[in-house]
């Protein structure tokens with residue numbers, strides 16, 4: 321095995337964990353329990369009690385899965401995509417059928433996935449999905465069906481790269497992860513002639529046959545930077561004939577101020593869809609948190625009065641347009657105009673926004689983490705009585721403890737504030753590095769507008785998290 325790069329920890333070189341992760345069936349071993357849990361959860365959602373705190377679908381999906389997902393992203397990396405249960409049926413189907421088509425060129429961007437991301441946030445609020453076990457189970461079934469249909473028809477990792485909204489969320493958040501799949505030694509890649517990490521490893525006796533696929537997300541390891549589009553599937557690790565790929569430590573957020581062309585992605589600052597992903601990810605975090613606090617009802621009532629309607633749909637549509645479109649255009653456009661004026665640049669506002677959009681991500685990750693972490697820690701034990709009831713229904717002598725909850729909100733709040741402070745510091749650090757890269761002679765002048773924007777968003781997040789938050793879907797919420 322090649323030595324890991326100096327000063328970088330390589331998890332794949334660790335004795336037990338590394339051995340497991342390099343095991344060819346590690347992904348399947350992680351997917352199977354999650355797939356079985358998803359089957360139980362969907363079954364309970366469809367046929368179990370239709371009261372959110374008594375149903376595994378609403379509890380596990382909206383309280384636990386989301387919280388554990390963002391925590392795993394922050395302490396390790398894109399572990400959910402690695403263990404994604406939605407891909408298991410497609411793996412099985414691909415043993416029987418080979419997809420015929422290539423994903424259409426026109427759809428090779430994040431726009432479709434972004435539309436689905438916004439649609440998912442909207443439907444969640446509109447249909448109050450956190451309170452609907454049946455609807456939650458149907459949503460999960462739709463997800464399984466979509467992954468199977470897209471990857472059953474189209475080659476490669478089309479669903480993960482171009483369609484899956486959860487995947488895009490994970491890609492954006494994993495920019496702040498401390499681990500990345502990378503070459504251990506670039507000089508080995510320089511002398512490599514087969515490039516199996518992307519092309520796939522072939523059977524030496526039968527060269528037309530690929531025995532281990534390469535990266536389905538089109539990431540060529542020597543030119544890969546950061547975690548964008550990486551599902552941690554480890555296919556490249558198994559394909560590389562030189563054992564030259566590791567799961568290496570790195571500074572979280574480091575790739576946010578790097579703008580060299582990346583394999584399978586290009587230059588991030590020139591990808592409007594990636595900039596939109598970063599903006600929607602961050603403003604979506606604020607919107608999602610806003611939907612949980614009591615002032616949202618006053619705003620909705622005011623809007624409904626203004627429109628003279630009793631329907632929630634147009635009110636929510638306006639709220640979404642205001643927070644996800646108008647607010648970013650005004651705030652980002654304002655910061656870009658200020659930057660242009662302060663630095664004497666003649667660049668278009670949209671180009672400046674594209675270069676500085678990554679600045680938002682550390683704060684965005686912190687807001688999602690603080691919000692979902694709150695629900696996770698205050699409702700951690702809530703599925704316990706539901707499992708106990710299931711066991712009791714099977715005739716086992718178990719008494720459900722319906723009072724089970726988690727930590728008091730007052731104990732979680734300081735951790736939320738700490739996360740937001742870290743997020744602000746991270747965003748300010750990225751803003752400085754991007755300003756330094758783009759305007760080496762006027763760094764401070766280019767930095768101030770974006771630091772101010774981050775401070776404004778941080779203040780908004782602080783206000784949101786200081787409001788009493790609904791304990792949706794649990795008995796703790798009353």
Ligand code: SF4
Pocket residue numbers: 503508509510512513514515516517518541542559560561562563564565
């Ligand atoms: S197959 Fe291995 S050695 Fe060759 S380019 Fe890919 S990572 Fe580098």
Ligand code: SF4
Pocket residue numbers: 501534535536537538539544549550551552553554555556557
């Ligand atoms: S094959 Fe591609 S997506 Fe999978 S771990 Fe390697 S680089 Fe990431």
